[in-house]
Amino acid sequence: MALESGRPEARSADASAGASGTERGSGSLYRKVAADLREAITTGAFGEAGRLPAEGALAEQYGVSRGTVRQALAVLRSDGLVTSRRGTRRVVLGTARVQSFSELLSFTRWAYSMGEEPGGILDSMVRRPADAAEREQLRLEEGDEVYVMVRLRTLSGTPVMVERTVYPPRVGEIVAELPPDVVSHTEVLREHGILFTDADHTIDIVAANGDDARLLGCRRGGPLLRERRRTTDPTGTPVEWSQDRYLPGTVAFSVHNSLATSALSRHARDLD
Amino acid sequence: MALESGRPEARSADASAGASGTERGSGSLYRKVAADLREAITTGAFGEAGRLPAEGALAEQYGVSRGTVRQALAVLRSDGLVTSRRGTRRVVLGTARVQSFSELLSFTRWAYSMGEEPGGILDSMVRRPADAAEREQLRLEEGDEVYVMVRLRTLSGTPVMVERTVYPPRVGEIVAELPPDVVSHTEVLREHGILFTDADHTIDIVAANGDDARLLGCRRGGPLLRERRRTTDPTGTPVEWSQDRYLPGTVAFSVHNSLATSALSRHARDLD
DNA sequence: CAGTGGTCTAGACCACGTA
DNA sequence: ACGTGGTCTAGACCACTGT
Known part of the structure; x- marks a missing residue:
């Protein structure tokens, strides 16, 4: 250390001496x-x-x-x-x-931090009116539209996760314009001034639906580890509502908590 | 609010006035x-x-x-x-x-917070030499023993989770003495001066083994949501290493994190 | 430019653990 | 009894956001 x-005299003067x-x-x-x-x-x-x-x-x-x-x-x-x-x-x-926040939010950064090559294969991207749940999560008004994107994410070529992200118009417009081979949407959005600063995560098990099975190459109805995430920018405005479904055996999520810092909680799985 | x-004059004098x-x-x-x-x-x-x-x-x-x-x-x-x-x-x-830390650590408290009746059915409790992984997790020496407990946990009579907990000798001795119908071991340990203050959690999917299937009434090989947890006391000494396996659809775990507070991370599932 | 949160200081007293 | 971290104060300056 x-x-x-x-050198107690080095109070504040020479701050950032060695830039x-x-x-x-x-x-x-x-x-x-x-x-x-x-x-x-x-x-x-x-x-x-x-x-x-x-x-x-x-x-x-x-x-x-x-x-x-x-x-x-x-x-x-x-x-x-x-x-x-x-x-x-x-x-x-x-x-x-402990990984940085961005490493957690961005599949791309996460992949690089493990020395793997991230990939993203766009399955679909549609614009349509937001349903009730989406309006609730993204704080939209009746009649507002959303962009819904489905992508298969790979690590060094191997399918790992299906990403289903719902964007509010302001963000979706940017993502929809991107070439399909752009891997990290997070990076692009950051360059456009869309910042990700806070996120709520919920982790549980879900059964693979037809799309999941097709994209991941698993059995329909087979178990997937699901991470749902709502991300907001510094002003508290939702910028993303995403559902990531991982093949078993590809990831684990870790948390540390203590009497002082308790951000983790356990819920009954009733409401959706 | x-x-x-x-009342700026109420500085410190009357602290704890209304006890x-x-x-x-x-x-x-x-x-x-x-x-x-x-x-x-x-x-x-x-x-x-x-x-x-x-x-x-x-x-x-x-x-x-x-x-x-x-x-x-x-x-x-x-x-x-x-x-x-x-x-x-x-x-x-x-x-x-956000639930309190104890609500998260104690199945019993969690159950009560949801208005359900917690139950625990002891399946087995054995004392044996610690293996390498257990020594590592509980910071024990070669030759030290551990107490391994397996319990089926229920919510209002319905099987929900299998709890596999490894205790170091100091803690296990207390737990082993308890009548099999004691529901909350955490409470008892607290009364004995064993405090739980810090925990590391890892969440992933695992396939049910024979014991899991028998206790939970699910199919062998069926998916379970696993939470592994290592808990330490205020001095940093491990007091518990536990593996809880939940039936799908019974729980979800939630975390909030932000640029400032980042306790959550995502791992590749290589090493156990 | 004014207002706001972020950082830092210097000092004080208290509650707890340990010897 | 003593050292340690926990709490609280009063004031200062800075970096950033908005008007």
Whole structure:
């Protein structure tokens, strides 16, 4: 662990001294501290027991205030890397590698992060009036239209997932214009100023329908792992409502949660 | 929204004045503020547009510092209730009802929260040397033993899930002593000072084996929704490694994540 | 340009664990 | 009794959004 430690005089003046350090915290101090601590943890510093220094000690080491250290530690906490308890030093919990948000939202980025080649084969793309459920999810008015896209997604040529995405007009218009061989729609949309910042995911099992079976080459009625996702932009406006159906054995979803951070929940599967 | 607003003089002196207010924030100020704001949001205050007051305004209303308000808002943010963007007021994102951590970890509490009667039928409970995977997960040494429990869980009498839990000796000794009709092991363990504070979950599909089929009454080889979970106590010591297999159509798992809070990830299903 | 949330500081007191 | 993290305050400046 380092980050040119000590040197309490290096307060704020020389911020971003080595402008080369791209990605190393992208600006805010606490991110830099968090990144450094994350590396120290995964590297295995802090010894076998994995006891971190006290907040005050870290503050002095990095030449920042305790508040900033706490902000950094909160990041690691929510990633499930360290514990936190009143009265005791923090302890290393695990070395979990948490993907970035974009890696999770974009099949393409996910594929690359595993060293696989992502592919997308467009099955259909239609524009039609939104039904009740779609209006509800995308916050549309009666009579508004939606774009519905169905794509087969592949990893290095192997069929893995069927993607059924419903876009509101503003977004759908852009996607509909794309050549069918564009793999990452997410990237294109980002270039058009459509940002994905928040998502709600629901994961369950569903039986393959005729289209699923045809595209994935599985048995009709066979089990698929379904991830439904509603994504919104920074203003809270829905930009996508998607249903991804994975062949068994191709993916697993992971979550970390704790008494402090609880974003996961379990539901009865009644309503759709 | 209220919380006896105004009254800037009520700084810290009368804290916990009405000790009756159980659960209404359980002590810390920011939890009280968060609880109040959460209610205001779900009640539908803040109008149709759902724009929250500025942080400074809220601070004045509640008679607390801006820092405390921000702490409260961070809770709502991570629950996916509100957005947050520099330059703009916060906006209501959704009315998601997020279960408490204990509701997620305990089948019993989950059942009650849905108004169903939880049940547990013990299938087997054995003590034996831990294999390599179990030692890895529970951080045990070669030669250490584990307790392995298999239970059928029911909701109002209907089979729903098979629970396969591996306990380290310290915990297993307690569970093994319990009468077979004890429904909530989590509750009992809590009374014995075994605390569950952090968990890592992995969700995927698995085929039912002979035991699963016998207990759940499904076809052998039929699809089940599997949730694997490793739970640790506040010191980071593993206390449970469990594998729950649900009949299709009985549950779904939900997560909210955002650019800020990303605890969910997607994995290739290679290594077990 | 004014308003808003994001970041950071410096200091204070408290509740909890541990020795 | 002491060290540790949890909470809270008061004030400061900056980066961004909107008008």
